[in-house]
Amino acid sequence: MRLTSLLPDGEPNCMALKLRQMLILLDCGLGQEQLYAMPVREGGLTETHKNVAELAAVTATTSKQTNATNNKRPNSTVSNAEQTDLRQDWASFLKSSTASFQPNKKKARTGDGAGVPETRLEGESGLGSGSGSGAGSASASANSPSAKGTSPTASRDYMFKLPDFSGIDLKSIDVVLISNYNHILALPYLTEFTDFQGRIFATEPTIEFGRQLMTEFVSFFGTAVASSPHEAIDRKKLVARSGAGLYPAYTLADIKACIDKIQAVRFREHITLYGSLKLTAHSAGYCLGSSNWLVQIGTENIAFVSSSSTQSNLHPDLFDGTLLEHASTVVAADLCPKGSTTYDSGMNDICANVARTIARKGHVLIPCTISGFLFDLLEDIHLHLNRMGLVSQVQYSFVSPVADTALQYSNILAEWMAPRKQEMVYLPEAPLLHGLLLEKGAAKNYKSVHGAFSSDLKHPCIVFGGHPTLRSGPMVNLLHMWGRNSNNSIIFIEPRVDVPASLEPYEGLEISQSICPLDIRLSIDQLVEVMNKYRHAKHVLVPRSATSSTLADGTAELSDAKGTTSTSAIRWSSYKVGESIQLDMGSLYETVLLSEELAKGIYPQAFGNTSYAAVAGSLSIYNNQMQLEPASVTGRQVLALYTQRQLRGVMNLQNLLAGLVAIGVVDPEVTESGPDKDETGSTLPEIKVEFELAGRRSCIIVREDETIVKCDESVRPLLREPILKCFQTL
Template identity: 75%
Template sequence: MRLTSLLPDGEPNCLVLKVRQMLIMLDCGLGQEQLYAMPVREGGLIDDHHLKENNSSTTGSAGDITTGGTGSKRKLEETDIRQDWASFLKASSMQFPSKKHARGSHSNSQTTQPASSSTTTGATSSLSGSTDGTIPAAANTTGIPSKSASTREYMFKLPDFSGVDLKAIDVVVVSNYNHLLALPYLTEYTDFQGRIFATEPTIEFGRQLMIEFVTFFGTSVTSSPHEIIDRKELVARAGAGLYPAYTHADIKACIDKIQPVRFREHISLFGSLKLTAHSAGYCLGSSNWLIQIGTENIAYVSSSSTQQNLHPDLFDGTLLENASTVVATDLCPRGSFTYDNGVNQVCQTIAATIARKGNVLVPCTISGFLFDLLEDVHLHLGRMGLLTQVQYSFVSPVADTALQYSNILAEWMAPRKQEMVYIPEAPLLHGILLEKEKGIAKHYKSVHGAFSSDLKLPCIVFGGHPSLRSGPMVNLLHMWGNKSSNTILFIEPRMDVVSSMEPYENLAITQHAVQLDIRLSIDQLVDVMNKYRHPRHVLVPVSATNSRESDGTSELADTKRTTSTSSTRWSSYKVGESVQLGMGSLYESVLLSEELAKGILPQAFGNVSFAPIAGSLSIYNNQMQLKPASVQGRQLLSLYTQRLLLGVMNLPNLLAGLTAIGVVNMEVTESEGTEEKETGEVPEIKVGFELHGQAATIILREKETILKCDETVRSLLREPILKCFQCF
């Protein structure tokens, strides 16, 4: 067995497992660390007509806005909720639209455009540059990213496919929607022809995540990278190159290729390969996979959680009961906030901000433990008497779909959530807030249009990409970032908070990072495995091991000081290096062909029937079959033909045979040991004699016959002994 990781530790999973003739890809994540080095994009600003409408309505209700040669001046009351929005529109309109690079330009060079002029009129300047994919450069002196400098497409690091024969991959299994963003590259840009399996929620939430990804970081929904990047070239250069986002058409084609599965559903492929999905307890539809190839059982444990009182179905550890090898990925790093400890800090931070009439920005995806966090926040604000003062806003291109779809997946939820369906009641709180309590919770595709007119302060906004390089959070930071009464709260565990806020270092907004992590830690993984039979091999990311390595493996660096033992071997893996593990099984199942089976004629020996089998072994699609040998094969088999003996030695027949070849004065002794009496075994019998002057002894036991003699008389004793057995 060989395991290879195609993405660095800390990035979403993408591993390749080779077992015998099978090649299995475990997840297909997309590296996004390089996002932090990219300039900030003003995500989807509004056009001229919408801008004029908002400016005119703002003037009528909140004060006068005059435009002149030196820019716009505002006379707005501090308490008016339209104040910040008008300021945002004015500042955004003064951004000078810059030209976009050609689609095929992937170099690090940048095209510098002239800065915006101070004479630009706030109410009439064009914003077309904000919707065609232009990307502003680093932040200016006010801490707000501007569009003045560079235009580059967002580029992403694919898994290192260069060392993998993608056409030979038989199966891709997906553990959850966080680890499939690179799947369209695999299915639409390469020669991959295998099958893909994932649970129904993983497929749907994965599709939503892909759409959000393309909306935030793609250049156009109509243009296709296929026109620029050759499919074969992508495979050859994937290890070193960065590539632009795929398109909506690629997403649809990719999703159509995924086969949905259910928990505990058994999938049989290629004869000896069996796949079973078990609940991972991390998010809706998250799964761990039991991979069975012949007699080898491999447990793939990815993004799992044993956290109680969350909405996903509980962690199912039964896949570890018979697992001989465990591959553990996406473990919780040390120093992360546990959910129980971190959620209290989140609730306190949000309540303190709302109490001082500030707004809260929470950059995150509209999925996962956010649904549970919302319940905790809502309960805490209720206890503090702040519910009447707050509005929840979910801003994402897929917010509506994600919120509605999550509430119809009760069968994938924990038992306590499933019971709510029969009340009937929405199992998740946001469903109740959106349906019954109008006004307190709303969802929007973007910060344009209805968001500005519905806005009530103070407000808690969920959504956007946590990297803060694109999406609605960029716009909202532009609007609310200069007030210290507002707060931006980071809760996503995989994001680098310092790098995310680099372009906004001069903003006055209060920053808090409480990165909640519900994934299994090393210690929890050990505890889980201790409840079941210990596997022979356990593989973990190199970040979970000590730096000291020997023989290509590392000792596990957990607080329990678990190290490799005679029964369990701990090994580490890292990107670009293969880990080889020996298979424990010595035998394989072989099918008999119909032709060969017809020629088998069993012979009865007492209550048992036996038959010799000889044939030619063929292996195809990981399935072994024994067929009748060809003419040349029969010649080879005849060299190895020998008589097979069966039966129990008959002492009188043996003595008669020895007498026939001239043996006299035989001494027969029977053992009288207590061990034979206790176990019920047949006593051992020894026959001692001399033949041609050489001493010899024949020992008769229940399951074996032992001959002790000189080589000169062994051939003479052959025939008397063979006559005591049956042969076939």
């Protein structure tokens, strides 16, 4: 077995697992760290059709601005030179697409409701040109808290870091297993940009929420070229030039084609592929439809534990640890960083901050995706405000291009929820609170901050949605509108977000800022506890960040409270991006099928209540399936050299004594003894026959399941025939 991590720890998962002849991709996440080095998108999407001079000016301007930003953020993952080259490639790509499509000139549109003032950048056209994206990003005046280093002509094209597929033949990937929708964003790149031909498996909620997340991703970070037909542009050429591994966003057509290739599975549904590959999904307890996978080939069982949670008071189905009972190796991924606050503590802080803001008539911004623990967060906030007597004053708003779909779909997935939530379906009652709030009008959803959001706005308001990085989406607009009021607050709940980097482009913010990450993933301490509970896996692989050191023999010392190291029961090892971990599975036996032709020539012999037959043939392996077939003439000659007689039966004492007398043994001594301990410590009754033959003292010990001969080597050939007569030859 060989495991390779294709994305750094802290980014969404993507791992390549080589198991015998099978190549399995575990998750397909998209790296987004480089977003922090990109400009904030305001005023909608960049127009695609510009002349070469404008594109060159955009590229030069953006390079200078990005240099300034990167100088302030030395840890940026995208170098200045890389960004310049990539933007030039992307500009050339956009230019080449203009030959097939006519320019779409978009009319300027201004804000149309109280609470959303018109803001402009010189040369741009006011609040949200829209550009078909649904992102609803606002422009900003020179005096507003706009993005640093942006200009009227600044590029809004985003590039994304894919998993490092350079060492993998993508055409040879047999299976892709998706654990949850947070690790699926790079899948369209794999299915639509490469020669991938394998199978993809995920649960139904993962597929649907993944579709919504991809759609939102394109809305926030795509370009106007997203509306262009797939066939008109050869994006693989751009991908080939992009040596740094950064890619533009895919299109809505790519999303549909990708989703159509995914096969839905249910929890504990057994899937058999390619003869001997068996896959089973188990609940991970993290979000709706989140799954851990058990991969079985022959006698090798590998459990992939990704984004799992043992938190029992949330809405997803509970963590199912039964897959660990059958796993000899466990690959643990996407663990909670050491030192993270507990979920309950973080929830208490959020509820307290929200209540304080609502009490002073301020708005609350919570940048997050419309899925996951947002549904539990909403319930806790609503209950807390109700206890504080503030619930009647507040309006809940969900702003996202997919808000309506996500909220409606989540309430019909009761079978994927915890038992207490499933029971509510039969009352009948919506299992998640937002269904009731939407029905009563206390909560509303919007595609963007334009139009209805402005007219419906109620003071105070709690707004969920937008991209947590604050580089695009409705939160950009709302920060420009409400960021200078200290009565308002913004609360960061996503555990992966670099908050200082998210806020870096914004100047003059007086809005109250709170960092309360809600992280329900397994910590290293919880993982150790889970593994000790089941104690069936012999080898556990964890991210390098979860270890404090690696010993000389390759085992890891964990950074848990006890500093756990390898024991006789479990061996711990670590992995990191770009490093292949090779493990010897240690399988001693394999399952082999008999061909029909060979089986016809087998005639078992009865030995008591059991029948045996000697089998010899030519072994063939295809699709991980082993089969014995009749050997050729040459094969039979080779097999004959290695054929040995096998003895079966129970030793008959009288026949043995008669045989010994026949070869000249006189007065053998027979002693029957009670149970005695053997080498393994078990007790067995035995009969001992002692005699002298050819001047050498010898002994034969007869037990129920074995016969032991103790004699000189010169005497052993003489004892052969008397012993063979007591058994049948197979």
